[in-house]
Amino acid sequence: MLNQAFMDPVEIEYPYRESWKGLLFAVIFFGACTCFLFYVALTNRNGLIINGILPLSPKAASIFYWVITAIAFLFVVAGVVKMLFSIFIPQRIAFTKKTLVVPVHIWSSEEGLIPYESITKIDESKLKRMGELTVYHQAGKLKLKRHFLPSPKDLDQLLQELRLRLGKMGKD
Numbered sequence: 001m002l003n004q005a006f007m008d009p010v011e012i013e014y015p016y017r018e019s020w021k022g023l024l025f026a027v028i029f030f031g032a033c034t035c036f037l038f039y040v041a042l043t044n045r046n047g048l049i050i051n052g053i054l055p056l057s058p059k060a061a062s063i064f065y066w067v068i069t070a071i072a073f074l075f076v077v078a079g080v081v082k083m084l085f086s087i088f089i090p091q092r093i094a095f096t097k098k099t100l101v102v103p104v105h106i107w108s109s110e111e112g113l114i115p116y117e118s119i120t121k122i123d124e125s126k127l128k129r130m131g132e133l134t135v136y137h138q139a140g141k142l143k144l145k146r147h148f149l150p151s152p153k154d155l156d157q158l159l160q161e162l163r164l165r166l167g168k169m170g171k172d
Contacts, residue, residue: 008096012161016093016103016148017086027079034072041065093144095161100135102142114142116165124159133159 041062048061056064089109094101099113114137121136131146133155146155 010094013094016091023079023083030072030075037069
């Protein structure tokens with residue numbers, strides 16, 4: 001992926017970020033799990049047998065519950081951080097005359113440019129509502145996920161546009 005100080009004007013642009021609704025659901029779910037596990041860990045007086053083979057004393061069971069509570073809480077923190085990043089760090093996928101503009105990585109607003117002539121292959125994978133597009137280029141590969149785009153149809157439009165631009169260059 002190449003970075004350039006100047007690039008052609010953007011012709012088509014798609015916002016590219018994780019859905020805050022899905023993240024909010026995860027935060028609420030793991031928040032509820034954290035509260036429940038916190039209560040269980042705090043009030044536990046019984047032992048625990050894990051999978052019928054690993055017996056734990058009441059003290060060991062409480063430690064186990066505290067560890068699971070901490071893990072659930074870390075999922076809540078991770079979800080909140082990802083929500084904030086998706087809201088405050090704008091990312092996009094854009095087409096210019098000569099390049100595909102993409103995020104360098106998911107935690108950054110920095111953009112990279114992939115010249116169309118460096119693209120060697122495009123793979124599309126579809127699994128029900130989930131899907132991704134893998135763009136292979138001379139500097140590596142890039143995976144674009146359907147659920148990071150505003151609409152499920154956007155990945156198909158993005159693929160169609162990319163194939164159209166590569167077709168104009170005699171590729172794909």
